[in-house]
Amino acid sequence: MARSATDRESAEKLWGMIKGVRIAMMTTLDENGILHSRPMATLPHAGFDDGTLWFFTRADSPKVHELQEHWRINLSYADPGDQNYVSVSGIAQLVRDQDKIRFLWRDILSTWFPKGPDDPEVALLKVTVDQAEYWDSPSSAMVYAYGY
């Protein structure tokens, strides 16, 4: 279904803010009801055309176990210097597709994945954005950016 101009505009605004901050804090719910977050590098070259965001992850990491129990996550993008804040509520999914992994791989990722893209433990996380809000000044009321 074609998106309206407003939807396209809000998707562009959202993606611009996300690319500007780039590192998300990804929050997951564990089996005890505790919320955990950790920094995760959004892949800018994966684009946002179909409303999805992409990350590299280790397939056996605690966050993957958590999201296999509760796949609804939050991504927050905060830049206190610029007073930009984004909240994304999304659905996360582990993707083990070697072609896609090679296509999205960049050398800078070896900081977290020293064995490179062919390590069988390296996988992708696909986050389908459900709702998102953003704030772009200290006094701004929330703006419904996307998905409402």
Place this chain on the structure above:
Amino acid sequence: MARSATDRESAEKLWGMIKGVRIAMMTTLDENGILHSRPMATLPHAGFDDGTLWFFTRADSPKVHELQEHWRINLSYADPGDQNYVSVSGIAQLVRDQDKIRFLWRDILSTWFPKGPDDPEVALLKVTVDQAEYWDSPSSAMVYAYGY
């Protein structure tokens, strides 16, 4: 119980990073299992001596309804410029104590609470830190900072 030197040191490191970023993204779980976050200004003058963090809030806001159902929240403090990231898992509690509200009030808060500290809708959120982790460089493995 007295804390060990290591606990005190890690609490000091944690509090230093939190004060440096100051604006948390506070993530709550709603009744449909969706995770929402929004920027919230930590009160630096409230201190961190007893392992609690303080925020002003509107008593009738969606986040308050969400945390009354599920009081376990996450606070993330991110500064992509300095590569500082903190994740706090904590328990939130609404506090309606007029003396404490007046004591913690600062004029800058009228950006969000234009009617001032005597508005009956103004309340405090107390977050008791349960566990926290921090990362202070892109390549840093997570450090168990507190509460483990």
